[in-house]
Every structure is written in C-alpha cells, then in structure tokens.
Amino acid sequence: MIKGAIGRTVRLGIKSLMLHKLRSMLTTLGVLFGVSSVIAMLAIGEGGSVEAQEQIRRLGSQNVILRAIKPPEDLASNRSTRVVQYGLTESDLRRIETFPWAGRIVPVRQLQQEIRVGDRVLNPRVMGTTPDYIEVTGRIIAQGRFLSAQDEASAQNVCVIGYEIARYLFPFEDPINQDIKIGAEYYRVVGTLIPRVPLSNDPPKPGEDVTGEVLIPLNNANKWFGNMQVKIRSGSREMEEVELHEIIVEVEEPNIEEPKNVPRMAAACRDMLRRFHTQVDYEVVVPLELLLRAQETKRIFNIVLGSIAGISLLVGGIGIMNVMLATVLERTREIGIRRALGAKRRHIVVQFLVETVVLSVGGGVLGILLGLAIPFFVERFAKMQTVVTPGAPVLAFGISVAIGIIFGLYPAWRAANMDPVEALRYE
Amino acid sequence: MADQASGGQVPVVASLRDVRRLYRMGNNEVRALDGISVDFQRGEYWAIMGASGSGKSTLLNILGCIDRPTSGSYEVQGRKVSELDDDELSEVRGNHVGFVFQSFNLIPQLNLLENIMVPLFYQDHPPEDAEDRAVMLAKRMGLEDRLDHRPLQLSGGQQQRVAIARSLINDPAFILADEATGNLDSKTTEEILELFDELHREGKTILMVTHEPAVGDRAGQVMWLKDGKIDSIETNGKTP
Numbered sequence: 001m002i003k004g005a006i007g008r009t010v011r012l013g014i015k016s017l018m019l020h021k022l023r024s025m026l027t028t029l030g031v032l033f034g035v036s037s038v039i040a041m042l043a044i045g046e047g048g049s050v051e052a053q054e055q056i057r058r059l060g061s062q063n064v065i066l067r068a069i070k071p072p073e074d075l076a077s078n079r080s081t082r083v084v085q086y087g088l089t090e091s092d093l094r095r096i097e098t099f100p101w102a103g104r105i106v107p108v109r110q111l112q113q114e115i116r117v118g119d120r121v122l123n124p125r126v127m128g129t130t131p132d133y134i135e136v137t138g139r140i141i142a143q144g145r146f147l148s149a150q151d152e153a154s155a156q157n158v159c160v161i162g163y164e165i166a167r168y169l170f171p172f173e174d175p176i177n178q179d180i181k182i183g184a185e186y187y188r189v190v191g192t193l194i195p196r197v198p199l200s201n202d203p204p205k206p207g208e209d210v211t212g213e214v215l216i217p218l219n220n221a222n223k224w225f226g227n228m229q230v231k232i233r234s235g236s237r238e239m240e241e242v243e244l245h246e247i248i249v250e251v252e253e254p255n256i257e258e259p260k261n262v263p264r265m266a267a268a269c270r271d272m273l274r275r276f277h278t279q280v281d282y283e284v285v286v287p288l289e290l291l292l293r294a295q296e297t298k299r300i301f302n303i304v305l306g307s308i309a310g311i312s313l314l315v316g317g318i319g320i321m322n323v324m325l326a327t328v329l330e331r332t333r334e335i336g337i338r339r340a341l342g343a344k345r346r347h348i349v350v351q352f353l354v355e356t357v358v359l360s361v362g363g364g365v366l367g368i369l370l371g372l373a374i375p376f377f378v379e380r381f382a383k384m385q386t387v388v389t390p391g392a393p394v395l396a397f398g399i400s401v402a403i404g405i406i407f408g409l410y411p412a413w414r415a416a417n418m419d420p421v422e423a424l425r426y427e
Numbered sequence: 428m429a430d431q432a433s434g435g436q437v438p439v440v441a442s443l444r445d446v447r448r449l450y451r452m453g454n455n456e457v458r459a460l461d462g463i464s465v466d467f468q469r470g471e472y473w474a475i476m477g478a479s480g481s482g483k484s485t486l487l488n489i490l491g492c493i494d495r496p497t498s499g500s501y502e503v504q505g506r507k508v509s510e511l512d513d514d515e516l517s518e519v520r521g522n523h524v525g526f527v528f529q530s531f532n533l534i535p536q537l538n539l540l541e542n543i544m545v546p547l548f549y550q551d552h553p554p555e556d557a558e559d560r561a562v563m564l565a566k567r568m569g570l571e572d573r574l575d576h577r578p579l580q581l582s583g584g585q586q587q588r589v590a591i592a593r594s595l596i597n598d599p600a601f602i603l604a605d606e607a608t609g610n611l612d613s614k615t616t617e618e619i620l621e622l623f624d625e626l627h628r629e630g631k632t633i634l635m636v637t638h639e640p641a642v643g644d645r646a647g648q649v650m651w652l653k654d655g656k657i658d659s660i661e662t663n664g665k666t667p
C-alpha cells in the first residue's frame with residue numbers, strides 16, 4: 001500500500017502538472033539548460049585537458065629537456081658572413097652526468113639537410129641521437145628497429161624515419177632496407193616510428209608539408225656533417241655553430257607517483273647552465289611542471305565552469321520555486337479540501353514536493369540527453385576532443401533531484417501550513 | 428445533561444461545553460461562537476439555522492475539527508479535541524467526519540471515482556476494498572456510468588452527489604453539510620434533501636447548516652443560532 005501511495009502521488013503530480021502543460025514545460029527549461037550545460041561543459045573541458053595532458057605526458061613527465069635557443073641577433077654586428085655560436089655543449093652533457101639523480105641522458109643534434117629518394121625531396125627534421133632516445137622519449141617503433149649501440153659505435157649510415165615520411169617517400173613499397181640520401185650520403189632505413197599525432201587516412205598530397213623526423217646515429221652525424229650549419233637567408237649567408245640542440249635527461253624517481261627528483265634536477269640544470277653559459281642560449285623544459293600547471297589550469301577551468309553551471313541551475317531552481325509558489329496559491333482550495341478530508345501536513349508537503357521533483361527531474365533528464373548530444377556534435381563539427389565521464393550524467397541527475405527538493409521545500413511548506421478554514425474559503 | 432449523555436443508552440458522537448470562538452480584529456473582538464453547549468447523538472438529524480453571521484459555519488468548522496475553539500471543550504468520539512495535535516486532528520477528520528460543502532469542493536484533476544476515494548488515501552490503514560466501496564457508493568448516487576468523468580463534466584447536482592458519496596466513504600461518525608443545497612436549483616435541492624432523508628433513515632448522523640425552512644421540517648432537531656449563542660432548539664414531534 002505504501003508503494004501504491006507513492007505511485008499514486010507521482011501520478012497525481014503528473015496529472016496536476018498536465019493541467020498547465022505549457023507552463024510546466026517552460027518551467028523545466030531552466031533546469032534543462034542548466035543540466036545540459038553542466039554535462040556539455042564538463043565533456044568539452046575534460047576533452048581539452050585530456051588532449052593537453054596527453055601532449056605533455058608524451059614529452060615524458062620523468063624527463064627534463066634542455067634545448068638550445070638562438071639568442072636575439074646582435075644588430076650591430078656585420079651582416080654579411082659570420083658565425084653564430086650558441087647552444088648546448090658536450091661539456092654540459094658531461095656535467096649533467098655527474099648529477100646524482102641522472103638516469104639515461106640523450107643528446108640530440110639537428111641537421112639542416114635535405115633528404116631525397118629519386119626525385120622526391122623533403123626537408124624534415126634530421127637529428128643525430130643515441131640509441132637511448134627511443135626509450136627515454138617513449139616513442140614507438142612502427143616497423144623494423146631503432147638505432148643500435150653498434151650503429152652508434154661504428155657511426156653507420158643507417159636511419160629511422162617517421163611514419164609520415166616513410167609513407168610519402170615509399171608509398172607503395174616496404175620502406176625497410178630502402179636507401180635515402182641525406183645531404184651527400186646514402187642511408188639505409190632500418191625502422192619507422194609511429195607518428196606523434198594521429199594521422200588522417202588520406203596520404204599526403206604533393207607539395208604538402210610532411211611532418212616527421214629522420215634519426216641517424218649521433219656519431220655518424222658528427223662524422224659527416226660537423227657542427228657547422230649554413231643557412232642562406234635573404235641573400236646573406238649565415239653560419240651557425242651548435243654542438244647539441246637538445247639534451248633529454250631522464251631522472252631517476254624511486255616513486256613515480258610522487259616525483260621529487262625532477263624538480264631538483266630541473267633546478268640543478270638551470271643553475272649549471274646559468275653558471276657556464278655567457279648568454280641565454282638555452283631553455284629548460286620540464287614536462288612535469290607543465291603537467292602540474294595544466295592540471296592547475298584545469299582545476300580553475302572546472303571551478304569557473306562549475307560556477308557558471310551552478311548559476312544557471314540556481315536560476316532554473318528559482319524559476320521552479322516561483323511557479324510552484326503560484327501553483328500552491330492557485331490550488332489553495334484543493335489544499336483546504338484535502339486537509340478537511342484527513343490529509344496531514346506531511347501529505348501536502350509530499351504532494352507538492354513530488355510535483356516539484358517531477359518538474360526538475362523531467363528537465364534534468366531532457367537536459368542530460370541534450371548535454372550528451374552537444375559534445376557529440378562538437379566533436380563531429382568542431383573537431384575538438386570531448387570526454388563524457390560516466391559520472392557526469394549521474395551527477396546531473398542527482399543535482400536535478402536535489403534542485404526539486406531544495407526549491408520545492410518552501411512552496412510545499414507554505415502549502416502545508418495553510419489554515420484549512422481559510423484555504424477552503426479561498427476563491 | 429452531561430451525566431445523561433455519558434451514562435445514557437444513546438451514544439453521544441459530539442459534545443460541546445461552553446465553546447467560544449473569538450476573532451480578534453485589531454481592538455475589536457468578534458464572538459463568532461459565544462458559549463455553546465450541546466450534545467449530538469448518534470442517528471440524529473440536525474438543522475442548524477440562523478441569520479447570516481450568526482456563527483453556523485464557525486460551529487460546523489469546529490465540529491469538523493478544521494478549527495479549534497478559543498475556549499470551552501469539545502469531545503468527538505470520546506476524544507478531547509483541545510488535546511489533539513495537528514496530525515491527530517487530521518486523523519479524526521479522515522476517520523470520523525464526512526464533509527459536504529456548498530460549493531461541492533471536488534478536486535478538478537481527479538475523476539469521479541478518485542474523488543470519492545480521497546479520504547481513504549490519507550488513512551493509515553485504508554480498507555482493501557476501497558475501490559469496490561467507492562463504486563458501490565457511486566452506484567447508489569446513480570453515477571455508475573460516469574466513474575471516469577472529471578468534476579467539471581458533471582452537473583451541480585451530480586457533483587454534490589459525488590461529494591456526498593465522498594463524505595460516506597470513511598463511514599463517518601457524522602456528516603457535516605454547510606448549505607449543501609445552496610448552489611442548487613429547487614428540483615435538485617429536493618433530490619439532495621431526499622438523499623439526506625434516506626441516509627438519516629439508515630441511521631446516519633447528519634448536522635446540516637441551512638437557510639431552507641424545508642430542511643427544518645425534515646430534521647429531527649432544529650438549532651437556531653443568534654450572535655454566536657443558541658437561541659432555541661426545537662425537537663420535531665416532541666417537546667424539548
């Protein structure tokens with residue numbers, strides 16, 4: 001009988017709401033938009049931060065990356081032919097090796113070289129590095145193998161190329177064991193790398209920029225290309241002398257969940273570079289710091305989104321309360337009748353509370369559907385990643401029930417506390 | 428008289444002792460009821476009459492436990508109303524009182540059958556056969572083919588029949604009717620009064636506020652109120 005009573009109260013609530021269909025529908029809109037914006041904003045926000053955090057994590061949150069940057073040009077100097085010397089050095093590398101938390105250290109040198117296969121020419125990033133590169137950076141081999149210790153020791157003419165480049169240079173053949181020409185030398189392809197960003201299915205069109213990199217043994221790079229790079233720019237020849245473009249330092253962390261040594265290593269590297277470099281021709285990138293910053297940004301973003309959604313839900317709730325107050329007034333006589341026929345105060349409270357909750361949950365459920373549809377279309381048409389966490393619709397449903405109860409209590413309380421005699425006399 | 432009521436053979440369903448109901452309007456005091464003492468016994472049919480503003484409705488509201496006396500005592504079914512809290516008053520109304528109003532007071536969003544059953548909704552242990560009883564009462568009122576009609580689809584007389592059926596569903600100690608025929612034409616009034624007569628013959632206790640002299644002839648007792656006091660009580664056929 002108790003179950004029957006609840007079912008009957010809900011049915012009665014729906015019946016009463018159906019007396020004013022348009023009004024009830026308009027009333028649910030506030031909660032509907034509030035709830036759908038909660039879900040949509042959470043999904044878009046979550047998607048954006050997942051994307052950002054993924055990018056950072058790909059850099060390796062256990063790594064500290066030192067990069068060479070070209071210092072601002074000295075305008076007073078002779079414009080024609082000159083040598084600009086900057087960047088990281090082998091000595092920097094040696095010094096870092098002595099730091100207590102240093103794990104594997106990977107030097108990278110970048111070359112300004114064209115690559116060719118037949119009449120296909122590309123200008124990708126050509127880098128000389130050591131065999132540890134693949135593990136420290138967490139890149140993944142698509143086919144073949146990475147550069148080996150033996151390649152490095154004997155400065156072999158071998159290379160590993162990015163998947164994009166492989167697809168461009170060897171559209172119809174297996175790239176492994178093919179030869180490509182870097183500068184004046186021929187290199188054998190021993191492996192390909194999975195791309196950093198997901199590829200579209202269309203192969204690159206001629207003339208389109210092909211991203212990706214070509215990796216060769218560092219010793220081989222030193223052997224054939226030296227430290228000097230020549231850049232030809234707007235008529236003037238410019239020579240750059242850079243020993244190392246990048247040093248990737250893997251930090252030993254006893255507890256990866258609670259990294260303590262990465263900040264220490266970063267500080268030590270910054271300190272060392274400041275001491276030994278006469279100019280600021282370096283930067284220290286700490287993915288972990290970026291990650292923490294991204295998480296902090298996400299937290300603030302969530303607070304802002306939450307506040308906006310909260311305000312729209314508040315407005316929706318007030319709208320419902322307003323309508324329920326009007327409903328209670330309108331149905332004063334009904335309340336009087338029910339009280340005269342034996343309804344206790346709590347029966348009246350429950351009746352109006354159920355009605356408010358039906359309104360807000362109705363709005364909530366429609367809002368959840370709309371809120372799930374929005375991220376779908378955003379992903380489809382704006383090509384943004386969205387992530388709907390399973391908790392979001394549950395949370396939204398809970399919120400709409402809570403709104404019904406919170407904003408329904410006062411009107412219901414007003415209804416229950418009417419004097420039956422007065423209520424019966426109400427016209 | 429009190430001794431006779433408690434010790435007598437005819438059980439008293441409602442007993443008022445020096446009941447007053449005062450309304451304070453600023454500095455003025457309106458004495459809607461001013462010292463009413465009376466016993467209503469099972470099976471009686473009372474007509475309560477008097478000029479407008481004499482306190483008839485106020486008396487009925489107190490009898491129906493939707494209002495409380497300012498002073499004096501009121502016992503219904505042996506329970507002292509002044510000692511009951513709001514929930515207990517609701518229980519008394521739901522279990523022992525049947526209301527019939529001048530303006531019918533059906534609930535518009537419910538159909539006829541549901542309207543008849545409303546008092547049972549609020550009982551702690553509603554009878555198993557609630558719906559059968561409601562259907563029987565509807566039949567008795569000649570409304571069996573209208574069970575799923577809404578109140579606004581019925582005529583005034585039909586609505587009042589539904590209201591009477593509703594007042595009977597909880598098998599009350601007494602039926603309170605405040606100008607139950609006040610909104611009806613003379614033919615329908617006659618029909619409704621016939622119905623009350625029938626209920627009286629079946630042994631129901633009826634307390635009816637009315638302006639119709641005809642009701643006075645049908646009722647066993649006629650109470651005249653004047654300025655919140657009992658002016659006279661006439662007992663038909665017998666002397667008081």
Ligand SMILES: Nc1ncnc2c1ncn2[C@@H]1O[C@H](COP(=O)(O)OP(=O)(O)OP(=O)(O)O)[C@@H](O)[C@H]1O
Binds near residue numbers: 450457480482
């Ligand atoms: N809520 C109230 N506040 C102030 N005075 C009231 C209130 N209710 C009733 N009264 C007064 O109490 C007195 C009795 O009113 P009551 O409604 O009982 O009269 P009645 O006999 O039913 O009249 P009628 O025949 O017009 O229905 C009147 O003087 C009325 O003005």
Ligand SMILES: [Mg+2]
Binds near residue numbers: 483484485
């Ligand atoms: Mg009256």
